[in-house]
Amino acid sequence: MRRPMIAGNWKMNKTPAETVALIQELKKIQPKGNVEVVVCPMTVSLFAAGAQLKGTEIKLGAQNVHFEDKGAFTGEANCASLKELGVEYVILGHSERRQYFGETDETVNKKVLKVLANGLKPIICVGESLEQKQTGITNEVVCLQTKAALCGVSNAQITDVVIAYEPVWAIGTGMTATASDANRTIAAIRRAVREMFGDAAEQVRILYGGSMNDKNANELMSQPEIDGGLIGGASLVAEKFEKVVNYHG
Numbered sequence: 001m002r003r004p005m006i007a008g009n010w011k012m013n014k015t016p017a018e019t020v021a022l023i024q025e026l027k028k029i030q031p032k033g034n035v036e037v038v039v040c041p042m043t044v045s046l047f048a049a050g051a052q053l054k055g056t057e058i059k060l061g062a063q064n065v066h067f068e069d070k071g072a073f074t075g076e077a078n079c080a081s082l083k084e085l086g087v088e089y090v091i092l093g094h095s096e097r098r099q100y101f102g103e104t105d106e107t108v109n110k111k112v113l114k115v116l117a118n119g120l121k122p123i124i125c126v127g128e129s130l131e132q133k134q135t136g137i138t139n140e141v142v143c144l145q146t147k148a149a150l151c152g153v154s155n156a157q158i159t160d161v162v163i164a165y166e167p168v169w170a171i172g173t174g175m176t177a178t179a180s181d182a183n184r185t186i187a188a189i190r191r192a193v194r195e196m197f198g199d200a201a202e203q204v205r206i207l208y209g210g211s212m213n214d215k216n217a218n219e220l221m222s223q224p225e226i227d228g229g230l231i232g233g234a235s236l237v238a239e240k241f242e243k244v245v246n247y248h249g
């Protein structure tokens, strides 16, 4: 059985001080069942977050990393530093990074390999644009993104990989994919993973992201292929995030 994951992508929100305050609220959450809870603050807030989360069950994630070990890459952060701060997961290839920061399938792949080589776990984001959805090429787009991201990943590493299906048109818009559409697309992503890694695909967690919140989490999480959620806006409010974590009600 795949362990459900609820991860908060805080994006460019919460200063270090605000991060500490929100984590103090989140530490009060008592997750029901076996849900793995992850929070992904801004890079500059990871130090404060790591200190707050020490000794707790809540895992720390980063929102990006560079694919080189070190050197002349002004403004970037490396895997070794993230690890030192207690980071376990790294979101890679989020559509906002693809759209605004020139992230490509190729750079996402380099980052996936570097993250895994450092013993960190990638949360790889894939998703179609509204135009691609309307053209009817959703599966082609997300399967290509998935396979490109996983090039060169070994069979031993694939079970450390988490994938997040985030339709671009659903992010921050209040429009979610219907639970059955999300389930169907995630099943297609799993088939793509299976083509590369065989039965191990059954162990790879695939999350849904895009306007997932306290109101719709239960329905989305009831779908057999949806293993968790990558939550933006609703992860910034402790009461809402708690309801998503405890989606069983």
Ligand code: 13P
Binding pocket: 009, 094, 166, 170, 171, 172, 173, 174, 209, 210, 211, 212, 230, 231, 232, 233, 234
């Ligand atoms: P929203 O939940 O705000 O739509 O953001 C989703 C997302 O992009 C998570 O990575």
